Amino acid sequence: MNPDRLRKQLGFVTEIDKLKHVLRRTVTIDENRNENDAEHSWHLATMAVLLAEYVTGEPVDLLRVVKMVLVHDIVEVDAGDTYCYSGADPAEKLDRETRAADRLFNLLPADQAGELRALWDEFEERATPEARYANALDRLQPLLLNYHALGKTWLKYGVTRDQVLKRAHPIKESVPALWEFAENLIEDAVRRGILSK
Amino acid sequence: MNPDRLRKQLGFVTEIDKLKHVLRRTVTIDENRNENDAEHSWHLATMAVLLAEYVTGEPVDLLRVVKMVLVHDIVEVDAGDTYCYSGADPAEKLDRETRAADRLFNLLPADQAGELRALWDEFEERATPEARYANALDRLQPLLLNYHALGKTWLKYGVTRDQVLKRAHPIKESVPALWEFAENLIEDAVRRGILSK
Numbered sequence: 001m002n003p004d005r006l007r008k009q010l011g012f013v014t015e016i017d018k019l020k021h022v023l024r025r026t027v028t029i030d031e032n033r034n035e036n037d038a039e040h041s042w043h044l045a046t047m048a049v050l051l052a053e054y055v056t057g058e059p060v061d062l063l064r065v066v067k068m069v070l071v072h073d074i075v076e077v078d079a080g081d082t083y084c085y086s087g088a089d090p091a092e093k094l095d096r097e098t099r100a101a102d103r104l105f106n107l108l109p110a111d112q113a114g115e116l117r118a119l120w121d122e123f124e125e126r127a128t129p130e131a132r133y134a135n136a137l138d139r140l141q142p143l144l145l146n147y148h149a150l151g152k153t154w155l156k157y158g159v160t161r162d163q164v165l166k167r168a169h170p171i172k173e174s175v176p177a178l179w180e181f182a183e184n185l186i187e188d189a190v191r192r193g194i195l196s197k
Numbered sequence: 198m199n200p201d202r203l204r205k206q207l208g209f210v211t212e213i214d215k216l217k218h219v220l221r222r223t224v225t226i227d228e229n230r231n232e233n234d235a236e237h238s239w240h241l242a243t244m245a246v247l248l249a250e251y252v253t254g255e256p257v258d259l260l261r262v263v264k265m266v267l268v269h270d271i272v273e274v275d276a277g278d279t280y281c282y283s284g285a286d287p288a289e290k291l292d293r294e295t296r297a298a299d300r301l302f303n304l305l306p307a308d309q310a311g312e313l314r315a316l317w318d319e320f321e322e323r324a325t326p327e328a329r330y331a332n333a334l335d336r337l338q339p340l341l342l343n344y345h346a347l348g349k350t351w352l353k354y355g356v357t358r359d360q361v362l363k364r365a366h367p368i369k370e371s372v373p374a375l376w377e378f379a380e381n382l383i384e385d386a387v388r389r390g391i392l393s394k
Contacts, residue, residue, distance in 0.1 A: 001374040001377075006375075006378060009247050009248060010341065012247070013243070013247065013338075013341065014341060016240075016243065017226045017240070017342065017345075018226075018227060019239075020232065020236045021225065021227060021228055028214055028217050029211065029214045029215075030214070030215060030218060031217075031218055035217065038235070038236040038239045038240065039217045039233070039235040039236055039239070041239050042216075042235045042236070042238050042239035042267065043213075043214070043235065045239070045242055045263070045267055046213065046267045046268065047210055050206050050209070050210065050305070050309060051206060054198070054203075062260060063260040063263070066263055070239065070242055070243045070246065070263075108247070112247060141210075144210065144211060145214065148211055148214075177203065178203075180198075181203060181207070
């Protein structure tokens with residue numbers, strides 16, 4: 001056992017405890033309080049396990065998907081959550097998150113830093129089946145929460161049907177069956193008055 | 198696509214959102230507020246990925262370990278968290294959690310209900326290398342948090358060094374290198390006065 005290696009690994013494990021304090025705009029269903037990134041990542045990982053059968057094309061490597069969603073928001077420990085409908089400058093966001101990735105993943109030994117950084121890059125680039133599935137889940141989960149929390153976040157920020165449809169669109173490419181479901185949910189939300197036209 | 202199957206899967210995904218409201222006694226490091234089961238499960242899953250090299254004996258199936266820790270506390274949606282030092286009757290706890298497992302996992306289609314139930318049973322029985330590793334992580338993570346939160350929960354509930362050592366003991370069998378680390382952490386906590394002798 002290399003004590004320096006273990007020290008780095010457990011230092012990273014301790015540092016990412018902070019992800020539990022990074023709040024998202026989406027609220028939890030029953031308590032209507034802001035969800036945090038750690039809870040969100042757990043939810044996505046569990047969904048990845050349960051919904052993999054709906055991925056079209058070649059089967060995905062589920063372990064890679066799960067690892068990807070577990071670490072996809074870790075950069076937000078430094079960079080904070082950027083609300084998807086905030087109109088934030090994507091280049092500024094990328095710059096902020098890249099600096100965060102440089103610091104955070106490099107707390108780990110080099111081999112693991114490289115693995116997690118590559119998973120994060122892959123998630124952001126959405127070019128592999130695993131990354132497309134992970135991104136689809138990342139779009140579906142807040143949709144489910146917002147719907148069941150009676151549109152609280154949508155109404156609060158004046159989000160419209162077309163914005164939500166556009167945001168959900170990556171679901172279509174990876175998991176078309178879930179896209180059909182998502183479209184129906186969005187239309188029903190409009191009918192129920194919990195999402196603006 | 199079978200709409201009834203998808204409806205059941207997403208019903209389960211929605212139901213387990215409640216895990217974000219099940220509070221543990223352990224507190225998060227920076228905010229010193231109670232950690233919840235969803236955050237805890239995310240932390241364990243990420244640790245499972247990063248620390249697998251320390252498992253002794255035959256290599257573990259990492260995907261099975263990750264699935265196991267993602268779902269190991271889901272029964273607490275119904276059964277609530279039972280504090281490990283509370284002296285609760287183990288038979289009563291098992292009965293409560295078994296009823297919870299019967300209800301919750303059966304929200305899923307039968308094949309997935311069976312898979313998740315088997316993973317939960319396996320975690321509880323600690324008879325496989327995967328279950329032993331998952332349990333070791335479940336003991337190590339609160340130890341790390343309690344240490345870095347300056348023993349807040351230990352001091353509040355009057356927990357002693359011997360109780361913590363006993364509770365951490367499953368770490369020894371699965372990941373001896375982490376046991377050595379855990380023992381040092383416990384002794385240091387006593388020296389610093391954040392854990393009673």
